[in-house]
Amino acid sequence: MRKIFKLLIFIIIVVLIISFIKNFINSRKPYYIELELSSINEDFINLKDFPISPFLEQEETFPTLILKLYKIKDDSKFKLLILNLTNYNFNWEQTYELRKIINEIKKKREVICYSNSYNQKSYYLASACSKIYMANGSILEIPGIYTEILFYKELFDSLKIDIFPIQFEEYKSALEVLTRKEPSSFYKEQIEKVLNFHYNELKNVLIERGIKNPDSLINIGFFYSDDAKKLSLIDDIKYPDEFSEYKKNLRKGSLPEIKEFSNKKIAIIGAEGTITNEDYYNPFDKSRTIGKNFAKLLEKIRKDKSIKAVLIRLNSPGGSSLMSDIISREIKLLSKEKEVVISMGRVCASGCYYISAYSNKIFSEPFTITGSIGVIFAKVSTDEFYRKKLFINPYILKKGEHSDVFSSRKLSEIEKEGMRNLVYKIYEDFIKVVSEGRRMSIDSIRKLAKGKIYLGEEAYKFGIVDTIGGFLDALNYLKKKYKDVSFEFYSRELNIDLNLFSLGLIDKFLFLEPLFLFGDFVKP
Structure with a gap:
């Protein structure tokens, strides 16, 4: 029995040694990495904090993906990167920054992009690859850029719903979709600026592919796989299982871990979503909000002596004026003790710009939408809607002349004027915060404000941001x-939200509460 036991031990040791040798030899072989890119968020969600975490999959974040790709770009054993873009849905700023790292990677090895079909965003990314492949019978779409905006004034008029809007100033046009039948000249000017930028970027990638007349190609718009190949929009028609020639003598690898260790740290924080009172995460649509727990996290980092600097990645259209001010104050206090750098994502406008103003340095990419220094307010009156459409008769009992100002009735002229004065004071505070934080005069900020949005290069030109650049x-x-510091990701506490309608935004659309916001209706 003892001999059998010794024999078993010997066999196990031999197997372990052989396995170790095989793994060691395999680890010395060149490798390739294959990634399927769909959608991705900016901020890290610690799923361990959630009671239902066993049922949720930990998400990759955009900052961690970029860092992993950056880490392997100089690895001599890394020989091939394959990107499947069939379900690609990164936002434009993420796509731009990812395209930059792909250009770096392909200097030393092959980068292959593949998709069952390409839209403009996935093709914009693929244009940076060494080879572009697509499936037979699929379609490449590059028909140009458009946006469709729905205006609800006639609907609300027909329902007898009255909306009293306040906006500071003329470019702060988010409420126009509720109060007009078509956009004002100020609204159109801003939308056309964004469309023109995107269109020109699309033309540039076509010119890089050797297309001499990109406008005529865009006006055709849709290309069957055979035609796309003939026009040199792609390199060939292939399927993923036909990439074996590239994978020959290569083992399959994976993205590395990015942990670093040091007594001194750079804290990396991500924050994405509308600025509200609470911090929510919705596992159904992956949406989240920025609230008081984000402010608490900033306070915690400020008191941590091991943290020497802070990098905050922001992607938000704005939101609550009060919470924006609370977070802004925390960043102001933090920036006095540690260097605070902001990396703007696709959108960091309005309230998001408010909270960025006191940072020590702001980075933005050309695709970033920022600025929108202004305030909006809307009072919705549903009294006639109740009475004439629903046959419900509201009856108000009150103590205090203006206690029912947010009830279903319309505002009086005195109340309207009072609201205008109140919103104007918030707007003036916004201008003062930006002036102080950016060390620019009140007059210069007032000229740049008016609710106007700026793309990255324009924002840099006017001093709204400090540097053109991304997270990396x-x-x-x-x-x-x-020197000699490591970086560490920090996440705020989030409340789980199981609302299928995404964080109660349906309530705001139905105007069950007044809007008193810095925010804009800008989709990241």
Whole structure:
């Protein structure tokens, strides 16, 4: 019995040694990485904090993906990157920054992009790859850029719903969809600026592919796979299982871990979503909000002596004026003790710009939408809607002349004027915060304000941001400045929200509460 036991031990040891040798030899072989890219968020969600976490999958975030790709770009054993873009849905700023890292990677190895079909965003990314492939019988779409805006004034008029809007100033046009039948000249000017930028970027990638007349190609718009190949929009028609020639003598690898260890740290925080009172995460649509727990996290980081600098990645259209001010104050306090750098995502406008103003340095990419220094307010009166459409008769009992100002009735002229004065004071505070934080005069900020949005390059030109660059550029700036430091991701506490209608936004659309916001209706 003892001999059998010794024999078993010997066999196990031999198997372990052989396995170790095989793994060691395999680890020395060149490798390829294959990624399927769909959608991705900016901020890290610690699923361990949620009671239902066993049923949720931990998400990759955009900052971690970029860092992993950056880490392997100089690995001599890394020989091939394959990107499946069939379900690609990164936002435009993420796509731009990812395209930059792909251009770096392909200097030393092959990068292959594949998709069952391409839309303009996935093709914009694929244009940076060494080879572009698509499936037979699929379609490549590059018909140009458009947006369709729905205006609800006639609907509300027919329902006897009255909306009293206040906006500071003329470019703060988010409420126009509720109060007009078509956009004002100010609204159209801003939308056309964004459309023109996107269109020109699309033309540039076609010119890089050797297309001499990109406008005529865009006007055709849709290309069957055979035609796309003939026009040199793609390199060939292939399926993923036909990439074996590229994978020959390569093992399949995976993206590396990005943990670093040091007594001194750069804290990395992500924050994405509308700015509200509470911090919510909805596992159904992956949406989240930015609230008081984000402010608490900033306070915690401020008191941590091991943290030397802070990098905050923001992607938000704005939101609550009160919560924007609370978070802004925390960043102001934090920036006095540690260097605070903001990396703007696709959108960091209105309330998001408000909370960025006191940071020490702001990075934005050309695709970033920022600015929108202004305030909106709307009072919705549903009294006639109740009486004439629903046959419900509201009856108000009150103590105090204006106690029912947010009931279903219309505002009086005195109340309207009072609201205008109140909103104007919030707007003036916004201008003062930006003036102080950016160290620019009140007059210069007032000229740049008016609710106007700015794309990255324009924002840099006017001093609204400090540097053109993405998340990786911001992190490298800090790592170069602070030697012998590691970076660590921090996440705020989030409340789980199981609302299928996404964080109660349906309530706001139905105007069950007054809007008193810095925010804009801008989709990231």
